Amino acid sequence: MNDVTNNTHTETPAAAQTDTDTGQQNVPACPSTFTLQVQDDIGIITMDVPGERMNTLRASFVDDIQALLADIKGNASIKGLVLRSGKPDSFIAGADINMLAACTTAEQAEALSKAGQDIFNQLAALEIPLIAAIHGPCLGGGLELALACHGRVCSDHEKTRLGLPEVQLGLLPGSGGTQRLPKLVGLTTSLDMMLAGKQLRAKQALKVGLVDDMVPISILLDTAIALARSGKPRHQAKRDITTWALEANPLGRKLVFDKALSTLRAKTRGKYPAPEKLLDVVKIGFEQGMKQGLAAEAKAFGELVMSSESGALRQLFFATTEMKKETHWQGASPNTLAHxxxxxxxxxxxxxxxxxxxxxxxxxxxxxxxxxxxxxxxxxxxxxxxxxxxxxxxxxxxxxxxxxxxxxxxxxxxxxxxxxxxxxxxxxxxxxxxxxxxxxxxxxxxxxxxxxxxxxxxxxxxxxxxxxxxxxxxxxxxxxxxxxxxxxxxxxxxxxxxxxxxxxxxxxxxxxxxxVQDSAGFYVNRILAPYLNEAARILLEGEPIEAIDRALVGYGFPVGPMTLLDEVGIDVAAKISPILVRELGERFKAPEVFSKLLDDNRHGKKNGRGFYRYDTKKSAKKAKPVDESLYKLLNIKPQSQLPAQDLAERCVLLMLNEAAITLDEGVIASARDGDIGAVFGIGFPPFAGGPFFYMHQLGIPAVIDKMEEYVRKYGERFTPCEPLRRLAAEGKSYY
Incomplete structure (x- = not known):
């Protein structure tokens, strides 16, 4: 995932100088972080953003690269180029996504995409070979830059990773990646990489033809220089006969696109717009050509930047990045860790x-x-x-x-x-x-x-x-x-x-x-308890187990609450409930279902007895079967009666209410920590950004209105907590 950086570097231009000992010509390319060094007839471009652990691309670099290109074209002695990183452990980690925060319209974000496309098109159009020497992460905009080069060599190091992970931020590659990657590695491989944000190791990148060579880091630069001297490499996507037959004709490509669309809809359930837009953009490139594909890419990029889903995912990214920088606690340094x-x-x-x-x-x-x-x-x-x-x-x-x-x-x-x-x-x-x-x-x-x-x-x-x-x-x-x-x-x-x-x-x-604060349930289990308790109440009302799980998965959770209870252990959940009741009150009292299940020796997946059956073989396409004997145990006649939206919101609203209380009590230090805890700990839908960012996006008054609606429909337990009412009265929010 792209690293976030903020600072730019300016160098004072100076006249070109030649080192009399080495014969190397040092040409200050432009006032930027890009430097050009001519070694015999090969120009070596080094990118090194000062003061940062990793290189990232920024809008300001467009002018810098333009000046660099002018210097290269003005130097007839240069017969080839190598692009490398000045960082010891990375190539380019991606684009600086702080740029996107300044965009207030889709048109502004689209303009950023077009600027990146234009500069990379100019690099691709160079008459002399341009080779990327890649070591470490080469992701997002970094790989798009490498794709604009005529060839690529990577190190065989474990740290070397190549990928276009923009979908993880609710975006798509915006500087030509959606058009260049399929042409280089084939449609099927490129979709597999982009739709899942997949990162390839060096060997994988070589196998699919993403790079021309893979060598030890000690000879990476020399190999890239030799490749630049040999002319522009020719590429042909490495595909087996079946894949080639599919991708070589319109009907076959249609089958590939249709299959990809079906698969991703099953996974995203319509909650993440980026993958579908990405698929459309790639399809336009194949059907109408690269010019139209790039135009579609820029337009889709602009629209996605302004989407609520991307805003939430970027918020999570910024939060985790910020947390990584917090190495001290209340001014204290950590001890040494050796054993x-x-x-x-x-x-x-x-x-x-x-x-x-x-x-x-x-x-x-x-x-x-x-x-x-x-x-x-x-x-x-x-x-x-x-x-x-x-x-x-x-x-x-x-x-x-x-x-x-x-x-x-x-x-x-x-x-x-x-x-x-x-x-x-x-x-x-x-x-x-x-x-x-x-x-x-x-x-x-x-x-x-x-x-x-x-x-x-x-x-x-x-x-x-x-x-x-x-x-x-x-x-x-x-x-x-x-x-x-x-x-x-x-x-x-x-x-x-x-x-x-x-x-x-x-x-x-x-x-x-x-x-988190030392209090009952800490944070994650405390907000999870009312969610699971409500799911159990819904079950006792007669809603089928699979209907409850399906409703919450449809809402955006990775698994439903009944599956989660089986995974965590029904016995574990039952142990936490009395502690929460004793310390925090009756609102945490669990329905009788848990004690009945434990009396029947149902601990979940660990002992093969839970809400689902684990004693039968199932095919990869079929879900595990519900243990129907459980309905008799609980004296339930299952029948779907409530809308899926109500099933999901009943569980989620109680979680939101409890999250607001924990923040007010100081159990967590910030809304940011609460969002990270919920998304990373229990799979709260990432596209919503976590409980607090979700409430912020919905609007606190709207959340309160929904809770009061559920008070009328389902009971007083949905009463909005005082912290939420106070925020609404003061016109404040969490972000």
Whole structure:
């Protein structure tokens, strides 16, 4: 995804000079971040945005590149060109999407697209070969620039990624990517990349013909120079006979487009307009030619920039980017991280150890009470990595290196040097207090104790500790290797440096962490509880299980609430409810359905007994069947009666109401954190931007009106909370 940058760089023009020792001619191309160095007869263009970790493209660069082109055309000694990055770990991460925030109309955004198209067309029209030397991320506008070059060479490094991920921001490639990529790699491959925002590794890029060569980084520049000297490369999309037969004629292409449209509609359910517009633009290019395709691309780009969906997705992107820069907490710096300990080798402990070893690249020591627990964690890690090796996403040697970072013990040997211990044992306060005492006895004084709990108060776990300031909650979500969120929960006595250290570890593990208050349910489970409770009430009213799930998936959630309960565990959900009732009141009281299910030994997917059946084989196209015996257990005669919109809004409105209360109480520090937590933790529809951005876009008065409508239809539990009424009365919102 594109990095966000703001600063531009201006250099003072100077006369061209020749280094008498090397014979290289240094030509200041223009007052910009682009420099031109002539080596024999090859011009080497280096892009380096100063003060930024990665290069990004900006509107101001149009004039810079124009001046660069003038310098190149005015130098007859240049027979070829190589474009490279001055950054050590990246090529160009994309376009600076801050530019889009300044657009107030679709026409302004369309003009930005046309300007990018024009400058890239000029690069493509150069008579001398222009070769891109790519190392690291080459994404979005960066790949569009590389596509405008006549050839591409990339490094074989793991960091090298090529893709057009604009759909992830509710956009489409706006500088010619929708037209050039299909011509280079073929229709099917290009649609697969663009519609899913897929990023290719170096080997994949070479295989599909996106790059002309792949070499070690040590010879990347030399290879690109040699390619530039050999003339403009000829390209032919690498397709098998079936794909070629489909794409080579209008009827075949129609089948490809129709299939793609059907697939994406099933996935997006009409909630994301960008993929369909992208498909239309690519189709226009094939049917009417590149000129018309570029015009359609610019127009669609402008329309999408002004869409609410793109606004929400860009808001999420800016929020996560901003959070990554927050390395301190309340002025405190994080401690050094060199060794990590994990208590418990079960599903959660094994997952935490896995992301520590593979994402954070840190050695991790697992302590369990039996060899079985350690072996289970090691086997799980091995299985995940073997799959990556099989798919050629990871080298076998790298797998062995990552597995070598995970070790196990039945005592505390090796824990005398750990910096953080993550505890992932049973949800029992006394057991966790015992773990604190043992860690304080066997680990260094600076060791942070992070408890992975989904519901237990952190201050209770810290009671009686010798070093309570080094204790906090670090709540991961299952499965740990896939779920991106982590909640960090300090209690009143937690030191700021402890929080900063936990933030550092979570980010190193590939997580997006939010800091939340030490209160019942923390944030994510607290707003999730009323959502799930309402789904259970709807079930008891007689609505079929699949109808409830279908309504929420149609609303934009990745899975419905009944499926989610099966995945998380009905027993886990049932344990959280009494805690919320005790601490926060009767509004969290769960329907009797949960106790009845537990009495019938229904824990969900984990024991094969839940709302759905897991004892039957199903085809890839068919959904898992509902366990019909559950209706008899609950004395229900299922019959769809309510509109899908009502089913969904009943669940979502209660979640929105509770989110507003948590922010008012200080459970979360900001609406931004609340949106990140909901989207990354429970799959709140990304196109809506999270609960707070969603309410902001709808308008607080409109949200209140809808809640009051549901009070009349379904009961007092939908009464708008005081924080929402106060915002409406003051004419304020969350953003």
């Amino acid at each position: 990590i300990g994990v208590l418990g080798g079960g599903l959660m402990g094994g997952g935490i150890a896995f992301v520590t070893a593979t994402k954070a690249d840190l050695p991790v020591r697992i302590k369990d009470i039996s060899h079985q627990g350690i072996n289970q964690a090691m086997a799980s890690a091995h299985g995940l990595l073997v799959t990556k090796v099989r798919k050629k996403h990871l080298r076998a040697t790298d797998m062995q290196q990552q597995l070598g970072r995970i070790t196990g013990t039945l005592n505390y040997s090796g824990f005398e040097r750990v910096d953080v211990v993550v505890e992932a044992v049973f949800e029992d306060v006394e057991i966790k207090r015992n773990m604190v005492a043992e860690v304080e006895a066997h680990c260094p004084e600076h060791t942070v104790f992070a408890t992975n709990t989904s519901s237990l108060p952190i201050h209770q776990i810290a009671e009686g500790a010798a070093r309570p300031g080094q204790i906090l909650g670090l709540h991961y979500f299952s499965p740990v290797d896939k779920m991106p969120l982590a909640e960090i929960i300090p209690h009143a006595g937690t030191h700021p440096a402890t929080v900063a250290t936990a933030l550092k570890l979570a980010r190193a593990q590939g997580k997006t962490p939010i800091v």
